[in-house]
Amino acid sequence: QVQLVESGGGLVQPGGSLRLSCTASGFTSALYRFGWHRQAPGKDRDLVADVDIHGTSRYADSVRGRFTISRDFAKRTVSLQMNNLETEDTAVYYCYGYWQRNGQTYWGQGTQVSVSP
Numbered sequence: 297q298v299q300l301v302e303s304g305g306g307l308v309q310p311g312g313s314l315r316l317s318c319t320a321s322g323f324t325s326a327l328y329r330f331g332w333h334r335q336a337p338g339k340d341r342d343l344v345a346d347v348d349i350h351g352t353s354r355y356a357d358s359v360r361g362r363f364t365i366s367r368d369f370a371k372r373t374v375s376l377q378m379n380n381l382e383t384e385d386t387a388v389y390y391c392y393g394y395w396q397r398n399g400q401t402y403w404g405q406g407t408q409v410s411v412s413p
Contacts, residue, residue: 298322298402300391305407308381312411316376318391318404323372327393327402330367330374334387334409341390345376349396358384381411 304316320327331346331354345355345365353365364377378385391404 298395300393300402300404302389302391302404302407304376305389305409307410307412309413310381310383310411312381313377313379314381314409315378316389316391316407316409318374320372320374320393323393323395325395325397326369326372328396329392329394331365331392332374332376332389333392334385334389335406336387339387344389346392347374378409381409383411383413385409386411 299322300318300320302318304314308314326349328349329346332344333341334344335341343356344359345363347353347365347367362380367374387409388406389409390406393402
């Protein structure tokens with residue numbers, strides 16, 4: 297059974313930091329893309345950051361310079377260090393992975409990140 301399990305998230309004040317982590321299990325090969333999306337109330341689910349199998353990362357313009365994504369291929373984890381958080385970062389954050397072997401995208405259960413004074 298393939299699954300993505302997230303940890304981290306919570307409530308923080310503006311300017312604070314949080315770290316999210318996600319562990320993949322059940323996949324027989326590495327995910328081609330591994331990273332995070334987020335969805336705020338009433339908005340679409342959008343890419344935050346991801347890392348491909350070559351180690352190339354992508355970031356949304358709104359988080360570049362504040363968030364850092366890292367991937368551990370041996371441990372099959374991806375982490376998102378979020379610094380200088382803003383109220384606009386409040387959302388449910390979803391770990392996701394694209395498995396090239398079957399062309400499927402997989403999602404974690406989501407973790408709430410709330411940034412409030």
